[in-house]
Amino acid sequence: MENEDEEWIESPTGWGPKEDGHDVIDDVGLPDIFASDDPTECFTFRMRVDGTTTPKTVRLHGYKLDSDETYRSTGVTLWQASPRLADYLGDHPEVCGGKSVLELGAGLGLCGIAAHYSGATNVVMTDGDNRALDRMRENVRRNCDDVGDASITGRNAIACRQLIWGKPHAGKFLERNGKYDVIIGADVIYTRESVQPLLDTVVSLLNEPNGQFVLSRFCRWNNVDDDIVIKAAKMRFLDCTRPSEGIYVFRWSDEKNSNAVDEKIEDFR
Ligand SMILES: C[S@@+](CC[C@H](N)C(=O)[O-])C[C@H]1O[C@@H](n2cnc3c(N)ncnc32)[C@H](O)[C@@H]1O
Incomplete structure (x- = not known):
């Protein structure tokens, strides 16, 4: 599966102010000229x-x-919401x-590794970005003994x-997995444009009726407020609870009716 990845870098020209003013991640600014030459970092985390x-x-x-690398691919560093979700799990x-x-x-890969060590039978960690996937695979190899497919390793x-x-990729992923x-x-909502494809992916791949989507978010990048996310989820029949600060758990609502989902989403767009 690894060699079938398509080329996809999150922001090849780097993050920064765009004309519509949306794609701005404030804390990932231009490189600091006084920073150390070594852009790499090892993140250490103690896990139950x-x-x-x-x-x-766990060392990631x-x-x-x-770093310049983070400026293009946000997934090559560790974001604040990740250790919090790992702690929650x-x-x-x-x-x-x-x-x-x-x-x-x-x-x-911190949260997937936390799910693995908290007793999940099968964890599949994903990302779109090739650079993030390279780092993730290396981190899983370094930190986990059972790398592979549960149906093979048992x-x-x-x-x-x-x-x-987004729906097209999620559909293919569903057929295979x-x-x-x-x-x-964790920290996966930081542009308005990402809310719909992210939630479409969740809806396509979440088991019914008892599946849960656990989201961790502590920063409100680009003014993407909770209300925007919660309303978009509600349109897909996912109800939100907040069991602790920064943690949002979405579950299928009782009124879920697959015929009505697409109509509701169209109304919302
Ligand atoms: C801010 S980083 C958070 C990474 C990690 N969860 C953490 O908290 O440290 C956002 C991640 O979402 C991924 N991402 C953003 N847009 C995506 C998309 N459309 N499809 C797949 N992955 C995407 C990025 O590549 C990146 O790894």
């Missing part, structure tokens, strides 16, 4: 492991927040324990695949 009292130290290799092992888990926009497995958000009990995402 399901069924043991000994925490696991990526790039500094203010560790504190609530019932969320991923015994479940199939899909991560969207996984970047360096053990808890973790794999990395490319998934670009099926649906998931839990979908997770």
Whole structure:
């Protein structure tokens, strides 16, 4: 699967002010001329492991927040929402324990690795960006023993695949991989344009009726307020609860009716 990735870099010319003023990530500014020459960074995280009292130290290799690499591909550094979601999954092992888990926009891969260690039966971490996928695959190889497909290894497995958000890619991904009990995402909403394709992807790949989409967001990049996200989810029959600060859990609403979904989304656009 790894060699079938298509070429996709999140922002080949880098992030910055665009004409409509939307695509601006304030904290990823121009490179600091006083910064160290070495753009790489190792992020260390202590993780609870399901069924043991000994925490696991996970080391993720990526790039500094203010590096040129991050300026083009946000997924090659670790964002604030990721350690918080990883903590949440560790504190609530019932969320991923015994479940199939899909991560969207996984970047360096911390949350998927946390889901793996909190007892998920099968974790598939995804990203659209080739550079992020390279880093993610390397980090999974370094930090996880059971890399592969659960149906082959018969053990808890973790794999990395490319998934670009939106209905066309999600449809193909569904044919190959099926649906998931839990979908997770950290810091994956930072442009208005990404809200619809991200949620379309969730709707395509989330198991019914008990699937959950767990989203972690702490920064409101580009003024993408919670209301925008919650309303777009509601149009897709996903109801939101907020079990703790920055954590949003979306579940299928009782009124879900597949015939009405597409009409409702069209109304919203
Ligand atoms: C801000 S980073 C967050 C990375 C990681 N979840 C974290 O919190 O450290 C956003 C991630 O979403 C991915 N992404 C953005 N737009 C995407 C799209 N349309 N399809 C797939 N991945 C996308 C980026 O490549 C990047 O890895």
